[in-house]
Amino acid sequence: xxxxxxxxxxxxxxxxxxxxxxxxxxxxxxxxxxxxxxxxxxxxxxxxxxxxxxxxxxxxxxxxxxxxxxxxxxxxxxxxxxxxxxxxxxxxxxxxxxxxxxxxxxxxxxxxxxxxxxxxxxxxxxxxxxxxxxxxxxxxxxxxxxxxxxxxxxxxxxxxxxxxxxxxxxxxxxxxxxxxxxxxxxxxxxxxxxxxxxxxx
Amino acid sequence: xxxxxxxxxxxxxxxxxxxxxxxxxxxxxxxxxxxxxxxxxxxxxxxxxxxxxxxxxxxxxxxxxxxxxxxxxxxxxxxxxxxxxxxxxxxxxxxxxxxxxxxxxxxxxxxxxxxxxxxxxxxxxxxxxxxxxxxxxxxxxxxxxxxxxxxxxxxxxxxxxxxxxxxxxxxxxxxxxxxxxxxxxxxxxxxxxxxxxxxxx
Numbered sequence: 001x002x003x004x005x006x007x008x009x010x011x012x013x014x015x016x017x018x019x020x021x022x023x024x025x026x027x028x029x030x031x032x033x034x035x036x037x038x039x040x041x042x043x044x045x046x047x048x049x050x051x052x053x054x055x056x057x058x059x060x061x062x063x064x065x066x067x068x069x070x071x072x073x074x075x076x077x078x079x080x081x082x083x084x085x086x087x088x089x090x091x092x093x094x095x096x097x098x099x100x101x102x103x104x105x106x107x108x109x110x111x112x113x114x115x116x117x118x119x120x121x122x123x124x125x126x127x128x129x130x131x132x133x134x135x136x137x138x139x140x141x142x143x144x145x146x147x148x149x150x151x152x153x154x155x156x157x158x159x160x161x162x163x164x165x166x167x168x169x170x171x172x173x174x175x176x177x178x179x180x181x182x183x184x185x186x187x188x189x190x191x192x193x194x195x196x197x198x199x200x201x
Numbered sequence: 202x203x204x205x206x207x208x209x210x211x212x213x214x215x216x217x218x219x220x221x222x223x224x225x226x227x228x229x230x231x232x233x234x235x236x237x238x239x240x241x242x243x244x245x246x247x248x249x250x251x252x253x254x255x256x257x258x259x260x261x262x263x264x265x266x267x268x269x270x271x272x273x274x275x276x277x278x279x280x281x282x283x284x285x286x287x288x289x290x291x292x293x294x295x296x297x298x299x300x301x302x303x304x305x306x307x308x309x310x311x312x313x314x315x316x317x318x319x320x321x322x323x324x325x326x327x328x329x330x331x332x333x334x335x336x337x338x339x340x341x342x343x344x345x346x347x348x349x350x351x352x353x354x355x356x357x358x359x360x361x362x363x364x365x366x367x368x369x370x371x372x373x374x375x376x377x378x379x380x381x382x383x384x385x386x387x388x389x390x391x392x393x394x395x396x397x398x399x400x401x402x
Binding site: 047048049050056057058059061062065066069070072073169171182184185187188190191194201 | 248249250251257258259260262263266267270271273274370372383385386388389391392395402
């Protein structure tokens with residue numbers, strides 16, 4: 001059994017959203033599963049002394065254009081959310097709760113639901129009521145989800161996921177590791193595909 | 202006649218080097234020419250409040266790996282130069298002198314010669330003797346090239362090119378504009394290709 005493709009994402013990262021729409025099919029075509037990992041980009045930016053591209057005025061204008069164009073290029077529906085970016089720790093804590101108690105498929109389904117909700121319908125993942133509605137729509141118990149994101153144990157679980165990401169060298173999202181090889185960005189799709197098809201190049 | 206593909210590069214930018222090896226053929230396949238434009242990345246970084254990716258320790262390690270891997274992905278020979286990055290104003294001034302006095306083909310040939318020399322043979326483009334040797338190898342008069350890069354008129358020509366790039370929104374390299382649409386990075390090759398083939402998407 002080949003090792004899974006490791007995939008780090010932030011619920012507020014447009015390129016993570018686009019990648020989340022192709023990574024499962026790409027991995028499956030090459031006999032791999034995907035190990036999804038929700039993180040907070042702010043933590044990895046801080047560890048690497050980086051900032052979001054949209055925090056630089058000139059780069060921001062290009063980036064907003066490139067988010068939408070890159071989504072169209074991949075055939076992924078996209079509407080720039082506003083406000084953007086948003087804090088995503090509550091959605092990420094629910095992710096880790098699902099991953100640890102119900103398995104990767106349930107966690108990945110929540111990840112896709114959250115990313116699609118934010119990037120196609122501007123659902124405010126940082127708003128408790130909106131996030132509870134999304135949890136209910138996703139077949140979860142909304143009150144249980146809220147207890148999860150307020151629970152110190154799941155707060156700590158996300159904290160450890162962020163620390164593990166930083167220790168792995170993750171400094172942005174989406175970030176992938178395949179057979180130990182790091183790939184950063186939605187735009188490394190073709191390189192990941194070649195690696196999965198033929199191994200190191 | 203369709204407008205040319207505008208292509209901004211810095212002689213010390215690895216992704217510019219990789220792109221310089223595919224942009225002419227890609228444009229030609231779609232009936233376009235390429236308008237090469239040498240700039241100093243340091244100037245555009247400063248204008249956009251950005252820094253080189255290799256100035257961030259964690260990102261640096263990944264970037265060095267990605268430079269070499271991205272070159273292999275495109276089938277382009279590459280050897281990481283050391284020291285890196287280097288000041289490239291002298292090579293860029295010779296570029297603009299050639300562009301203005303002998304035309305785009307002569308300037309592009311010099312650009313390719315300089316990029317290949319730095320990224321496959323570590324030729325120190327910031328060393329006067331090494332740059333004069335490269336000029337001679339490239340069929341130029343080495344002493345004339347040296348007079349060019351010390352000439353205030355050609356210094357000013359490069360300065361104006363940098364200012365024009367900043368005014369256009371260029372904040373990194375390689376940077377492309379096709380029919381008014383901006384594309385940043387060697388990794389936007391596939392998007393540029395689609396645009397050239399089918400227009401806006």
